[in-house]
Amino acid sequence: MVKQKAQSKKQQKRGGIDFKKIKRKVGRKLPPPKNATNTEIKSKDALIGIRDIFLKYPAELKLHKLATIEKLRERISDDDKIVRETLYQLFKSVILPNCKQDNQGPFISLMMAYIFNSMTHLAIDVRLMAFRFFDLVIQHHPSAFSPYAEKILQNYQDILQRSQFHLQDKSKLKTILGGLVHCLTLLPRSEKDDESCVKNEVHSHGILHALEPDLVEDCSGRSGIIEKLKDILPILVSCFVDFMSSNNTMQLLDVQSFDCVLFILQSIDIVVKFFAFEMNKGEKSWQYVPSLYERGPDADILDHFMSPAIFKKLWELFPLNLIHRNSDKDDDRCLALNAIISDIFLQLREWSYPPPALLEKFLGFIESSLIEKLSNCPQSRVFREKHLLPLVPFIPKIFMQVSGAWRSRILQAFTEVFKNCGPESSMKLACLSALGDVVDPEKGWLYLVAGDPELLDYQLIWIRELPQLLLVLGDKNPLCSKAVLRLLLLIGKAAKLSFSFSQEYDQMQCKLAVFYSTHLNDGSIFYGPFTSLPQDIQELSLCCLYYFSSLKPMLLQSLVLCCLSQNMEPFLLFRIIEVLHSVCKAGNILSADYISFLITLLSRFRVSPENCSSLGYEGISNQATFRTITRVICSCLSQIGDDHLVLQTLENKILDEMSLKLPLDNICAFLRVFVTLDTKPTRFSERSVIKLSNVLCKYLINVASSKQHDGESKVYLSTNKSHYYLLPCFFLFDRSTKLLDLFLTSMRSLITDNTSLLLSPHHSTSKISQSSRSNVIVTVLLLMHGDVKMHQILLPHKSQIESMLEMVLKVQSEETNTTIEERHKMQSTCDRLKAAIGRSLSG
Numbered sequence: 001m002v003k004q005k006a007q008s009k010k011q012q013k014r015g016g017i018d019f020k021k022i023k024r025k026v027g028r029k030l031p032p033p034k035n036a037t038n039t040e041i042k043s044k045d046a047l048i049g050i051r052d053i054f055l056k057y058p059a060e061l062k063l064h065k066l067a068t069i070e071k072l073r074e075r076i077s078d079d080d081k082i083v084r085e086t087l088y089q090l091f092k093s094v095i096l097p098n099c100k101q102d103n104q105g106p107f108i109s110l111m112m113a114y115i116f117n118s119m120t121h122l123a124i125d126v127r128l129m130a131f132r133f134f135d136l137v138i139q140h141h142p143s144a145f146s147p148y149a150e151k152i153l154q155n156y157q158d159i160l161q162r163s164q165f166h167l168q169d170k171s172k173l174k175t176i177l178g179g180l181v182h183c184l185t186l187l188p189r190s191e192k193d194d195e196s197c198v199k200n201e202v203h204s205h206g207i208l209h210a211l212e213p214d215l216v217e218d219c220s221g222r223s224g225i226i227e228k229l230k231d232i233l234p235i236l237v238s239c240f241v242d243f244m245s246s247n248n249t250m251q252l253l254d255v256q257s258f259d260c261v262l263f264i265l266q267s268i269d270i271v272v273k274f275f276a277f278e279m280n281k282g283e284k285s286w287q288y289v290p291s292l293y294e295r296g297p298d299a300d301i302l303d304h305f306m307s308p309a310i311f312k313k314l315w316e317l318f319p320l321n322l323i324h325r326n327s328d329k330d331d332d333r334c335l336a337l338n339a340i341i342s343d344i345f346l347q348l349r350e351w352s353y354p355p356p357a358l359l360e361k362f363l364g365f366i367e368s369s370l371i372e373k374l375s376n377c378p379q380s381r382v383f384r385e386k387h388l389l390p391l392v393p394f395i396p397k398i399f400m401q402v403s404g405a406w407r408s409r410i411l412q413a414f415t416e417v418f419k420n421c422g423p424e425s426s427m428k429l430a431c432l433s434a435l436g437d438v439v440d441p442e443k444g445w446l447y448l449v450a451g452d453p454e455l456l457d458y459q460l461i462w463i464r465e466l467p468q469l470l471l472v473l474g475d476k477n478p479l480c481s482k483a484v485l486r487l488l489l490l491i492g493k494a495a496k497l498s499f500s501f502s503q504e505y506d507q508m509q510c511k512l513a514v515f516y517s518t519h520l521n522d523g524s525i526f527y528g529p530f531t532s533l534p535q536d537i538q539e540l541s542l543c544c545l546y547y548f549s550s551l552k553p554m555l556l557q558s559l560v561l562c563c564l565s566q567n568m569e570p571f572l573l574f575r576i577i578e579v580l581h582s583v584c585k586a587g588n589i590l591s592a593d594y595i596s597f598l599i600t601l602l603s604r605f606r607v608s609p610e611n612c613s614s615l616g617y618e619g620i621s622n623q624a625t626f627r628t629i630t631r632v633i634c635s636c637l638s639q640i641g642d643d644h645l646v647l648q649t650l651e652n653k654i655l656d657e658m659s660l661k662l663p664l665d666n667i668c669a670f671l672r673v674f675v676t677l678d679t680k681p682t683r684f685s686e687r688s689v690i691k692l693s694n695v696l697c698k699y700l701i702n703v704a705s706s707k708q709h710d711g712e713s714k715v716y717l718s719t720n721k722s723h724y725y726l727l728p729c730f731f732l733f734d735r736s737t738k739l740l741d742l743f744l745t746s747m748r749s750l751i752t753d754n755t756s757l758l759l760s761p762h763h764s765t766s767k768i769s770q771s772s773r774s775n776v777i778v779t780v781l782l783l784m785h786g787d788v789k790m791h792q793i794l795l796p797h798k799s800q801i802e803s804m805l806e807m808v809l810k811v812q813s814e815e816t817n818t819t820i821e822e823r824h825k826m827q828s829t830c831d832r833l834k835a836a837i838g839r840s841l842s843g
Helices: 002-018 043-056 058-063 065-077 081-098 104-119 124-140 146-161 170-184 191-208 223-245 247-251 255-280 299-305 308-317 328-348 356-374 378-401 405-420 426-439 453-473 478-495 499-506 509-516 535-547 553-563 570-585 591-604 623-637 643-658 664-677 686-705 719-735 737-752 770-786 788-793 795-814 820-842
Strands: 517-519 525-527 757-759 765-767
Touching: 043 058, 043 065, 043 081, 058 065, 058 081, 065 081, 065 104, 065 124, 081 124, 104 124, 104 146, 124 146, 124 170, 146 170, 146 223, 170 255, 223 255, 223 308, 255 299, 255 328, 308 328, 328 356, 328 378, 356 378, 356 405, 378 405, 378 426, 405 426, 405 453, 426 453, 426 478, 453 478, 453 499, 453 509, 478 499, 478 535, 509 517, 509 535, 509 553, 517 553, 525 553, 535 570, 553 570, 553 591, 570 591, 570 623, 591 623, 591 643, 591 664, 623 664, 643 664, 643 686, 664 686, 664 719, 686 719, 686 737, 686 770, 719 737, 719 770, 719 788, 737 770, 737 795, 770 788, 770 795, 770 820, 788 795, 795 820
Parallel strands: none
Antiparallel strands: 517 525, 757 765
């Protein structure tokens, strides 16, 4: 028995060896095996890898954009700060720039749920990052703000209310306030912003509607946004007061503190402007200008949006002053903050009743800041100018409403700024816009100015600066030039209502002439900025011509020089003629001066014919353009009065011009003017008929003899071209038998005249041989017989033409220097003319 027990114990002992439990010490970790594989992947490394892949293969991001965002959005609320920052940089530098052109609806929907979730996270750093993510989204997709505006503003309100507990770090406060400013700038503050906002809201709502069924249906309604802003506004004011009340801030304004205060005031300013825009809808009228000390008709509306008492502490702190000033930058920072507070005050004072002492405090700041701007270094001036710009639009209302010494001081300060700021600066643009409000007849202030000599004197000072400013700008700054011309146009409109404005506006013509073009002392032409400015600005400058009471010849001369420029666009040339014609019909230009302008244009316009390169002309042909000009001018001349009186006025001047051996196209244009104004029977005087017959004789010979440089192929004698040049002559012959008789007599005399000089196609004078001249004369007669109606007109002159033909044949037989080919050619032309005469006999 004893042995059996011993054996059983031994067996038990052996069995325990197979299942022996290894004893280990608690808290001790064994090293991994040498062949173990590390399967742990950190989020930061994964995000960096994704960034590298998308940078190397951007097409993959397009294909897998939504799936990628769906996975990455979960890391927005990651506990690791490095992971959140890496994800932010991934969206900022890779994903959002590459998805900007794509459909934004699905992308925004995927992001917003996780962004809003992170905005309510317990960790303040996670919440701050959520606001940064939303700011990043609306930077690339601004329309994403509207559908979620109420919810976003609520989250900003929550975090700003708890700022005393969580945002002692100024950098964190700056992040929150900067994002709030960006969101608020997307609110409409003008009619233009409102239209853009509505379009974006409709577009965004249409895209997101199917993906977000719980989206607020009334996206375009602003009632919810207004309520949220009404709650945020007192929080912002309180935050500003608390911030500025701290000793450190008032003693020394460091960069971060300045940025925080600046963002707070900018947020307040934007909210106030949004409320002002809402209150202005259909309520305000420029015709009513209440005194600054008078409660306006819409004062009760202000109480619906915000209580004036909210800003009481803000006014008490104004103007902000630092106890310790280390540099001029501290003064500039204070000015920037005070300028925003002034902007807020000026927005509110239209609906509130400011105490006189408070108003004078702001007027004093405006005057001193404008004067100080002129005396600072260039860098400081740029900074101050940037922050003073929002105040400039209020200055016209101020000096229209205040009186006494303050008016004179504000007027003087504004005038000095306008005269001394840079011609291309933003301040100059703002001043020009402000002046437009004063002189615009549609805004009704002109009637208030009429009884105010002091304000009228300042207005005349401003007006006298404009022509010189336009010349200084040249074509370097089209935006500023456009603003000057728009203001000049408003002054021109106001000139019809103000005698002082009319006198001053008319006196601008000499200076404005240089803007178009002018003759220099050496005889060359200087083309002003007009010819090189954009089309819309050129149109503005031409519209200004309507409102001169009497256009002076100097200005007309500068305009005609522009029209004669080879670089002038045809549409602009026609526009100048159209404007001057309207001015003439309105009686603001002498008919003689207007006719002189048109005649000069026809006489001096340089025509480049077709095939101009082979004829020695540079550039492209403008022959079609000149023919259109001729047609337009003929139409204008027929509309300015009785045709007979107009013809009497210009016939001698045109005949004198035609006697100067002008090119064919220019002479043809004048002939077409005669045809337009003359009738049958002709109204030309006997003296004019004689001069015209000589002109027509040389003109038709030049038409027939015009050749290309090689001297072989005819340029003008094709059917269509020759008809254009010949037709006005045929009309004149039909209207005056005497003119035709004198013409044929002159042609007959040329057959035997050895001293006649004719104009060549290239505008030089050359002597033609008698044989060649005879050949050209026969060609002219042949062309005249080629027209059916002219053929009938020539029937009574058959014997005279036959006599001329006999003389040509006689000259040809006596000519000894002609070749056989020339004689054969001459004989062929004469035979054709005989055949034409024979057809007339048989007919």
